[in-house]
Amino acid sequence: MARKFFVGGNWKMNGTKESIDKIVEFLSAGPLDPNTEVVVGCPAIYMDYVRTKLPASIGVAAQNCYKAEKGAFTGETSAAMIKDVGCEWVILGHSERRNVFGESDQLVGEKVGFALQSGLKVIPCIGELLEEREAGKTTEVCFRQLKAIADNVSDWSRVVIAYEPVWAIGTGKTAT
DSSP, rough: OOOOOOEEEEEEEEEOOHHHHHHHHHHOOOOOOOEEEEEOOOOOOGGGHHHSOOOTEEEEESSSSOSSSSOOOTTTOOOHHHHTTTEEEEEEEEEEHHTTTTTOOOHHHHHHHHHHHHTEEEEEEEEHHHHHHHTTHHHHHHHHHHHHHHHHHHHHGGOOOOOGGGGGTTTOOOOO
């Protein structure tokens, strides 16, 4: 069975209830193509709010989750917590998580595996830095990141790979 066309929007660390209400109103008014799966990634503090406001046909993704069911991991969100507020998706390995917070390929892969085992759908992210692109290492970097993810995937029907090279974020340059 072929995958539906997929559109995901990551809000990063942006939003207030007022601005979220405007986005919800826009998305709810549509029309959205029924052959397109739409998912929004919102900050953890707003997941429950967004899930209760958006139609069920629009998915809501957490922007991160940890590789453990529970424990002394201050500030982390578990897969069970994500599911408890009615969300089915999680974004993992985003460039900010890798490059600002130091998440390794191995950790991202472990998080992907745990999220899938916990019943979530996963949007793992891959992409190279500008220096890696300029050095001709795009394929090498993306393959390394993807291998760590693939080694932990149990069900590809619940995975959508996001390619977002770091050099394209906020620069206006198109990833080609």
